Amino acid sequence: MANRLTLRLVTPTHPVLEVDCDEVRAPGVQGNFGVRPGHEPFLTTLDSGPLHFFDEGRDDAYAVVGGFVEIRDDEVTVLADEAVHVEKIDPEHELAALEEARKRLCEVQEGLVQHRMESARVRRHAARLATVRL
Amino acid sequence: MANLKDIRKRISSVRNTQQITKAMKMVAAAKMRRAQDAAIRARPYAEGIERMLAEVMARSIDADASPIHPLLETRRPVRHVKLLVMTSDRGLCGGFNSNILRRAGRFLYENEEVYENITVATAGRKGRDYFRRRPTVKQGTHHAGVFEELRYEKAERISEDLRRRYLSPEHDLDAVFILYNHFVSAVTQNVTLRQLLPVEPPSEQRPERPGKPAAVDFRYEPDQAAVLDALLPTYLTTQIWRALMESLASEHAARMTAMDSATRNAGDMIDSLTLLANRTRQAAITTELVEIVAGAEAL
Numbered sequence: 001m002a003n004r005l006t007l008r009l010v011t012p013t014h015p016v017l018e019v020d021c022d023e024v025r026a027p028g029v030q031g032n033f034g035v036r037p038g039h040e041p042f043l044t045t046l047d048s049g050p051l052h053f054f055d056e057g058r059d060d061a062y063a064v065v066g067g068f069v070e071i072r073d074d075e076v077t078v079l080a081d082e083a084v085h086v087e088k089i090d091p092e093h094e095l096a097a098l099e100e101a102r103k104r105l106c107e108v109q110e111g112l113v114q115h116r117m118e119s120a121r122v123r124r125h126a127a128r129l130a131t132v133r134l
Numbered sequence: 135m136a137n138l139k140d141i142r143k144r145i146s147s148v149r150n151t152q153q154i155t156k157a158m159k160m161v162a163a164a165k166m167r168r169a170q171d172a173a174i175r176a177r178p179y180a181e182g183i184e185r186m187l188a189e190v191m192a193r194s195i196d197a198d199a200s201p202i203h204p205l206l207e208t209r210r211p212v213r214h215v216k217l218l219v220m221t222s223d224r225g226l227c228g229g230f231n232s233n234i235l236r237r238a239g240r241f242l243y244e245n246e247e248v249y250e251n252i253t254v255a256t257a258g259r260k261g262r263d264y265f266r267r268r269p270t271v272k273q274g275t276h277h278a279g280v281f282e283e284l285r286y287e288k289a290e291r292i293s294e295d296l297r298r299r300y301l302s303p304e305h306d307l308d309a310v311f312i313l314y315n316h317f318v319s320a321v322t323q324n325v326t327l328r329q330l331l332p333v334e335p336p337s338e339q340r341p342e343r344p345g346k347p348a349a350v351d352f353r354y355e356p357d358q359a360a361v362l363d364a365l366l367p368t369y370l371t372t373q374i375w376r377a378l379m380e381s382l383a384s385e386h387a388a389r390m391t392a393m394d395s396a397t398r399n400a401g402d403m404i405d406s407l408t409l410l411a412n413r414t415r416q417a418a419i420t421t422e423l424v425e426i427v428a429g430a431e432a433l
Contacts, residue, residue: 010182012286012375014175030355043186044355045364068365070186072350079182 003037007053009078016083024076025052026069035076042071048127061086063131065124091132098125141411152400159393166386173379180372184336187365191335205333205366212308213250220314220381221261223281228392230385231260237325238313284382289375300331314377315384323384
């Protein structure tokens with residue numbers, strides 16, 4: 001297979017990376033999915049979790065939160081609200097932050113702005129932890 | 135005849151001012167460059183959202199079965215309108231704020247009869263202060279501190295606030311416009327008025343992918359309506375985000391230009407004052423000489 005995928009990862013503030021790779025795995029809203037060259041045109045919303053990509057057996061990952069994925073002509077465009085590289089994640093710090101956010105989430109009333117903010121925080125830290133642990 | 139000492143004092147005070155304006159100019163130039171960079175780096179995301187939205191919309195228009203999304207639907211009649219005005223927090227930036235506010239005034243004047251109710255929301259302290267002094271204008275939310283540290287979350291918050299009111303069952307908001315300075319270059323900024331809500335879909339006629347069909351049959355997950363539902367708010371946010379960044383870059387550009395001409399004016403003033411000082415000094419010396427000669431002759 002000569003075909004390769006082009007992965008573009010972009011956040012609202014800046015483009016994060018653009019690489020060629022063999023396979024991408026992303027956390028869609030309806031479960032994780034994998035992409036290989038020749039994938040059908042596909043548009044989905046992104047959940048939070050690890051975004052993996054494989055390049056000749058080498059595996060690299062970013063923790064992403066929310067956004068969209070578009071696949072078209074072997075180009076995978078990931079527009080994520082946030083993206084953090086796996087090596088920049090400190091598991092202990094994330095674990096503490098996750099606990100903290102969970103605790104606060106239980107304290108605030110549902111439906112409030114704070115509740116949404118805290119649940120976003122929980123998702124962010126959970127996604128980062130999941131990325132490190134894989 | 136002006137006293138030589140007074141003139142010297144004035145020269146040094148003008149020189150002080152010149153140093154300040156020069157420093158401000160340099161700070162504004164650095165900030166402008168940073169704001170410009172940020173605006174450029176944010177472009178791929180906004181373009182991506184725009185492209186995806188265009189793709190989703192291209193299909194849903196064909197399928198007449200799908201109902202129009204509430205964020206897209208134009209309400210008739212449009213009665214309650216909001217104008218979001220972006221100014222700066224600080225002054226000393228030339229015509230930056232007055233251009234925007236004059237345009238806002240024109241908008242209010244022109245649409246007074248058209249819409250039942252126009253509310254002005256502001257981002258940036260100067261705009262808030264201006265409309266506070268005008269009690270006839272109905273003031274809405276002031277988004278405080280947006281420009282102090284510009285982050286995407288701030289655009290998200292504004293977008294969320296607008297959406298909530300727009301979609302509220304009371305129907306007290308039917309359309310939203312945004313007024314900001316569009317950054318063209320360091321010397322040119324254009325006052326721009328755009329409609330935010332109902333969302334005007336991006337036009338798909340872009341020659342960005344030549345040779346490929348414009349409409350591809352995408353598979354959507356969970357489904358097309360859900361993707362559209364998620365895309366529209368994000369699209370709104372990116373539009374606000376973009377306007378915020380344009381406005382910030384424009385503000386610094388306007389300040390840079392204003393401070394540059396202030397520095398130059400101070401330079402001109404120093405030159406003419408120096409000339410005056412020299413002339414005064416020469417006159418004093420001449421008078422003194424004349425007195426000495428006259429005194430010697432009298433002996």
